[in-house]
Amino acid sequence: MSVLITNIKQLLQVRPDNPKILDAAAMRELPILENAWLLIEDDVIAGFGTMESCPDSSGRQVIDASGKIVLPSWCDSHTHLVYAGNRVQEFSDRIHGMTYEEIANRGGGILNSAKRLNDTSENQLYEESKIRLEEVIRQGTGAIEIKSGYGLTVDGELKMLRVIKRLRENYGIAIKATFLGAHAFPTEFKTDHEGYINRIINEMLPSIAAENLADYIDAFCETGYFSVSETEKIIEAGMRFGLRAKIHVNQFTAIDGIEMAVKQNALSVDHLEILEPKDTEALKKSETIAVALPLCSLFISIPYTPARELLDAGLPLAIATDYNPGTAPSGNMNLAVALGCIKMKLTPEEAINAATLNGAYAMELSETHGSIGIGKKANLILTRPLSDYAEIPYSFGSNLIESVILSGKVIQ
Numbered sequence: 001m002s003v004l005i006t007n008i009k010q011l012l013q014v015r016p017d018n019p020k021i022l023d024a025a026a027m028r029e030l031p032i033l034e035n036a037w038l039l040i041e042d043d044v045i046a047g048f049g050t051m052e053s054c055p056d057s058s059g060r061q062v063i064d065a066s067g068k069i070v071l072p073s074w075c076d077s078h079t080h081l082v083y084a085g086n087r088v089q090e091f092s093d094r095i096h097g098m099t100y101e102e103i104a105n106r107g108g109g110i111l112n113s114a115k116r117l118n119d120t121s122e123n124q125l126y127e128e129s130k131i132r133l134e135e136v137i138r139q140g141t142g143a144i145e146i147k148s149g150y151g152l153t154v155d156g157e158l159k160m161l162r163v164i165k166r167l168r169e170n171y172g173i174a175i176k177a178t179f180l181g182a183h184a185f186p187t188e189f190k191t192d193h194e195g196y197i198n199r200i201i202n203e204m205l206p207s208i209a210a211e212n213l214a215d216y217i218d219a220f221c222e223t224g225y226f227s228v229s230e231t232e233k234i235i236e237a238g239m240r241f242g243l244r245a246k247i248h249v250n251q252f253t254a255i256d257g258i259e260m261a262v263k264q265n266a267l268s269v270d271h272l273e274i275l276e277p278k279d280t281e282a283l284k285k286s287e288t289i290a291v292a293l294p295l296c297s298l299f300i301s302i303p304y305t306p307a308r309e310l311l312d313a314g315l316p317l318a319i320a321t322d323y324n325p326g327t328a329p330s331g332n333m334n335l336a337v338a339l340g341c342i343k344m345k346l347t348p349e350e351a352i353n354a355a356t357l358n359g360a361y362a363m364e365l366s367e368t369h370g371s372i373g374i375g376k377k378a379n380l381i382l383t384r385p386l387s388d389y390a391e392i393p394y395s396f397g398s399n400l401i402e403s404v405i406l407s408g409k410v411i412q
C-alpha cells in the first residue's frame with residue numbers, strides 16, 4: 001500500500017540524520033519543511049520533500065493536506081492505562097479537601113485500584129483498557145508504554161501484563177510493557193517489606209520472564225512507598241532478567257533516588273516534581289532521561305516538574321501523560337504538550353520535541369519512532385488547517401487532529 005500526502009503546510013520534526021535523543025540545545029530547534037509531501041509505503045515513511053519534487057500520484061492513495069500540519073505521532077513513555085473501574089469517589093474526596101496522601105493512608109489510592117483489579121477478569125480488564133487505548137490513538141499517540149502495578153499479587157500482575165500483550169498484538173501502536181509490582185506495599189505486607197520484595201523478586205519476576213511479558217522494571221521510589229535501597233534491590237533483580245529500569249521518583253519528596261537510578265543506568269526517571277540541585281547534577285553525563293508528567297501536576301495540584309532547571313543544565317527532557325485512575329485520568333498528549341508550554345515554560349519547539357523524539361528515547365524506540373525520516377514508522381498526526389504549529393499548544397482545549405496514521409493506515 002502506498003499513500004502520498006501532498007501540499008503539507010508544515011511537515012514537523014524532519015530529521016534525516018535520525019538522532020536518538022535531543023539535549024537541551026537540540027530541543028530548541030524543530031526542523032520543518034514548508035509546502036511538503038510525504039510518501040508512505042506499507043507501514044514506513046518512504047520519502048518526503050518540498051512540493052517542487054513531489055512524486056507521481058498515480059496508483060497511490062492521495063491525501064491533500066493543504067493548510068494542514070503533519071507531525072510524527074506522540075510518543076507517550078509513561079502510562080498506567082490498564083486498570084479496572086475508576087476512582088471518581090476519591091476525586092470528590094479531594095475536591096472536599098483530602099490530599100492524595102490522606103486518601104492513600106486510609107486504604108484508597110493504589111490499593112483501591114488493586115482491589116478492583118484483582119476482582120476483575122482478564123477479559124473485562126482488556127475490554128476496559130482497549131477503550132482507553134483506542135481513545136489515545138485518536139488523540140494522536142503512536143507509541144506508548146504501559147505499566148502493571150495495580151495487581152500487587154502474582155496473578156494480578158500477570159493478568160495486567162497479559163492484557164498489555166493482547167493490546168500490543170491487536171493494535172498497530174507500538175507498546176512497551178513495564179513491570180511495576182513495586183507500586184505500593186499490599187496491606188498484609190505493610191510491616192513486612194522484605195516479604196513483599198521477596199515475592200516480587202522470587203515469584204513475580206520469574207513468572208513474568210517465563211512468559212516474556214515485560215520490557216522494563218519500575219518502582220515507586222518515594223517516602224512511604226519504596227525506599228532508595230528497596231528500589232535498588234528491585235532494579236538489580238529486574239536487570240538480572242534483562243529488564244532495564246524506568247523509575248517513579250521525586251514525586252513528593254527528594255530522597256536521592258535519582259542518583260541511585262542513574263548509577264543503575266535507568267532508562268528514565270519520571271515525575272521529578274520535587275527536584276534538588278544534586279538531582280540535576282546526577283543526571284548530567286548519564287544516559288537516563290528525565291520524564292515530566294504535567295497532567296498529574298494539574299490533576300492533584302502538585303508542583304510542575306521544573307523543566308527550565310533541567311534544560312538550563314543542558315539536559316534532555318521527555319513529556320508523558322501518566323494516564324492512570326488516581327493522579328491523571330487522561331492520556332491526552334495534546335494537553336500534556338500544552339501544559340508543558342503553559343505551566344512548565346517550554347517553547348512549542350521544546351514541548352513537541354519532548355513529546356515525540358525524546359518520548360521515543362524513553363521507550364528505546366527512537367530508531368523507529370518520534371521523527372520524520374526514511375524507513376521510520378509511518379505513525380503520523382494530520383491536523384485540521386492551522387496557521388502555524390504553535391497553535392497545537394496554544395489552542396489547548398480544542399481537538400486539532402483531523403486524522404491519524406498508524407503503521408501506514410489512515411484512522412479517522
Ligand SMILES: N=CN[C@@H](CCC(=O)O)C(=O)O
Nearest residue numbers: 109110220248322324326327
Ligand atoms: N505515583 C505513583 N503512581 C501513579 C499514581 C498511581 C495511582 O494513584 O493510582 C503516578 O505515577 O502518579
Ligand SMILES: [Zn+2]
Nearest residue numbers: 078080248322
Ligand atoms: Zn506513573
